[in-house]
Amino acid sequence: MIRVLLVDDQHLIRAGLRMLCDAQPDIEVVGEADNGRDAVALAGQLRPDVVVMDLRMPGVDGITATSRILADRPGTRVLVLTTFGDDDHLYPALTAGACGFLLKDAPPTDLLAGIRRAAGGDSPFSPEVLRRLVQRAVHARAGAPPRVDGLTTREQEVLDLVAEGLSNAEIADRLHIGITTVKTHVTSLMAKTGSPNRVRLALFARGV
Template identity: 90%
Template sequence: MIRVLLVDDQHLIRAGLRMLCDAQPDLEVVGEADNGREAITLAARLMPDVVVMDLRMPGVDGITATSRILADRPATRVLVLTTFGDDDHLYPALTAGACGFLLKDAPPADLLDGVRRAAAGDSPFSPEVLRRLVQRAVHARAGAPRPVHGLTARERDVLDLVAEGLSNTEIADRLHIGVTTVKTHITSLMTKTSSPNRVRLALWARGA
């Protein structure tokens, strides 16, 4: 069972998220917070596996709360869910330690998948955010592709497409393999390259 803490200053948003999660047999909402300060307190007391974190809240914001929560419990996975996908929100959230970044207009199925992936150690991003993040990072730190050793031919193919900013579904379509297989390859690549998330993996592939 994945223990989830919901953090958002809008009651309707939290109510909708709770209904969505409560309908899943593998998710349990253990608490709700309407500001960052309360989120920090509840995270310490309830020990959730995943914190679904809004960014703009009165008082202590989501970025500060993320940093404080992870300083106390590094194993906690913080998944940002926000209306604001611009760089001024994205990069500070990642710097604070958020493992993923989803936009509030994401389909419910994508949110549920994101929570599960976050709990499993993956880094879920809305496709448009991931593509922009990877492309900008690669362009900003472009270099010759890093020599790759100890990878299978298929892992090399997946790595090249991750570096281009493609999503798991797009990689699966391009290589004519299943999405689950893509996830398995990416997990293996992150382990072999000591990359903590998908963006760092893309940068590693580019020699940055």
């Protein structure tokens, strides 16, 4: 069961998210907060697996709350769900430690998949956000991409599929291996490439 904390200053948004999550057999909403200060406190008390975090809230905002939650509980996965997909919100959220970034106009199925992927160690992003991340990295970086020696054939296969945006479960299905094995390969690839997270690993694989 995936334990979820919902954080949004709009009651109707939280109510809709709760109804969506409560209808799933593998997701349990353990709490709600309408501001960042309460979100930090509840994250410490309830120990959720995933925090679905809005960014613009009165008092303590979502970016500050994300940073504080992860300082106290680094294993918590914070998935941003926001109306604002611009760089002024995206990059501070990623710097604070958010594992993914979804827009509120995403289909409900994408949000549910994002929660599951976040809980499984993946980094879910709305397609337009991920495209912009790649484009920005392309423009910001000059010269040839770094090369890494010592990758096994299987690691290279996993790296190529990470670059395509596949989740761990999808990679496992594609390569006919266990999901735990995929996680092991991804962890090894991040270490070998110096990538702090899955997004950077995907960018590395794309040569940007």
